[in-house]
Amino acid sequence: MHETEIISRVTKIVSNHKIGVLSTVENNQPHSRYMTFFLQDLTLFTPTKKDTEKLAEIQKNPYVSILLGFAEKGSNDEYIELKGVCTLNETKEIKKKFWNDSFNSWFEGPNDPNYIFLEIKPETIRILNGEHMSTKEYKL
Structure with missing residues (x-):
């Protein structure tokens, strides 16, 4: 698969599934x-507060894993597993580009100093359950 097709498939999955799982490492255990x-x-961004425990975890170990895309439709749903820094x-x-009014519950607006983003640069992307349930892994 060419890079343009990878970008297209990943973009489609993330566009249709904005909520996913972020895993960090805490005391040598997944969190x-x-x-x-x-x-x-191919860079993921996720908003967070500046004073959360995940920031301390990331400062100790910047490697994270993300799962995005699996829905309620069943085991044939295509999803991605992304590992990165x-x-x-x-x-x-970035704060203005991705601001959403639903964030008002946590932040005072896009200029709130506690409103920041985690930026995840992928090293490996796995596309799972697509094309006859095969797994495709791409090193970046």
Whole structure:
């Protein structure tokens, strides 16, 4: 599969499934939670508060895993598993680009200093359950 097709499939999955699971490492154990994800090229962004425990976990170990796309339709649903490196992104550009009024429950607006993004650059993307249930893995 060519890079343009990978981008297309990943974009389709993330566009249809904004909620996924982010896993970090805490005390050498996985720690998972549901997050909202946005995609720009093949980089994922997820909003968070600046004072959460996940930031301390990421500072100790920046490698994360994300699952996105599996829905209630059954075992044939296509989804992705993405493994990558996570950094913080506090740029006004990203904060405004991905702002959603549903975030008002947690933040005072896109200029809230506690409103930041985790930026996940993928190293490996696995597309699962697509094309006759085969798994495709891509190293980036």
